[in-house]
Amino acid sequence: DYLQKAINSYEHPILAANVLGENGRPYFGQPYVIIEKAGVKVAILGVVTQYIPHWEQPAHIEGLHFQSLVETAQQYVPKLRELADVVIVAYHGGFERDLKTGEPTELLTGENEAYELLQSVSGIDALITGHQHREIAGIVNGVPVIQPGSFGRFVGEIVLDVEKIDDGMKVTGASASIHPVADCQPDTAILASVADLNQALETWLDQPVGRVEGDMRIADSMQARLKEHPYVEFINKVQMEASGAPISGTALFNNEGKGFDETITMRNIITNYIYPNTLAVSRITGADLRQALEQTANYLALDEENQIIFNPRFIKPKPQYYNYDMYEGVDYTLDLRQPVGARVTRLEFSGKPVADTDSLEVVVNQYRAVGGGNYAMFTPEKIEREVQIDMTELIADYLRRHPVIQATVNENFQILPQSKKQ
Structure with missing residues (x-):
């Protein structure tokens, strides 16, 4: 409609x-x-x-x-x-x-x-x-x-x-x-016609909605994918609170997002969480979750020096950073030295190893929940419930309820082998 x-x-x-x-x-x-x-x-x-x-x-x-x-x-x-x-x-x-x-x-x-x-x-x-x-x-x-x-x-x-x-x-x-068109001059008449609306937009974007204690800025996007970053943990926390699911998965969508400044504005939220996603809670098996982690491991690779890089297959011709997921609520290890199908060397939930037959509730964005990104283990019929509010709104609402957030990580996942930067 x-x-x-x-x-x-x-x-x-x-x-x-x-x-x-x-x-x-x-x-x-x-x-x-x-x-x-x-x-x-x-x-x-x-x-x-x-x-x-x-x-x-x-x-x-x-x-x-x-x-x-x-x-x-x-x-x-x-x-x-x-x-x-x-x-x-x-x-x-x-x-x-x-x-x-x-x-x-x-x-x-x-x-x-x-x-x-x-x-x-x-x-x-x-x-x-x-x-x-x-x-x-x-x-x-x-x-x-x-x-x-x-x-x-x-x-x-x-x-x-x-x-x-x-x-x-x-x-x-x-x-x-x-x-x-970088060097082209914008049309003055069009600029004038939207000037008031643009000023209102800029004011809205710059409104403070929360504050960070600690450092939630992203200095190196690749390192933030290999070692849990406070911003990634925060997004997963928002998804878990909004949905009630005990496990959450999310991604750093691109390399342009720089995390949150000490004072978080709407501009911070929108420039980091760039997609108009809603959330879905899927009921999947332990085997499904293991397959999802194997799929996300595909987006990493080892170079000639045995250092972890983002898999070049998924950078050109189109960057697919948004398909590399990081999870909260489970503890896991991905070892890229192992053969495909055996790279998930640790997977625990509530302190116990996850069995293939376990039934788990996982919240992810709607794109992933219906199988987007070729995650075949996520299908529409596995969706139990949805949160049909845009994630940018959910983040802003979370910050209004928690106006001061801590930049923390519990380091629940590990990617091997550890790089020199780590």
């Missing part, structure tokens, strides 16, 4: 050809739009990643079916070729393979299908992508493609040369580029 209200307020079309209702037709109306400019008809097909059900709350997408990009394009592109001179695909999704070698760069889950699209569907003149936050501009299988990063740092540009040949217009050449 919220989404539909937002869409109704827009002054431009929403194109989502592969989000289907129970009648099998695009749920949000138009699958494509045709724009005519200077006598050239341009068709734009809009598509989203089909992977949405793997992170979204089931109630939010009830009655919706997310079709594959490739299947959708196979259905529409031939039709659009008949209706228009130029066919563009605008895809909220990215590339699952190396653009030059075709080698997979991630698990082929269907979350990103742009490479397969360009191999399987002919008749596309340009492809605009997103979702992975990568900076891409080039020609792939004869098609110009762009993906202009994130946070508005780049503007993507595709230039098509269109000529009249015989009875129709044809694309005879193409180029793709992205342009940094």
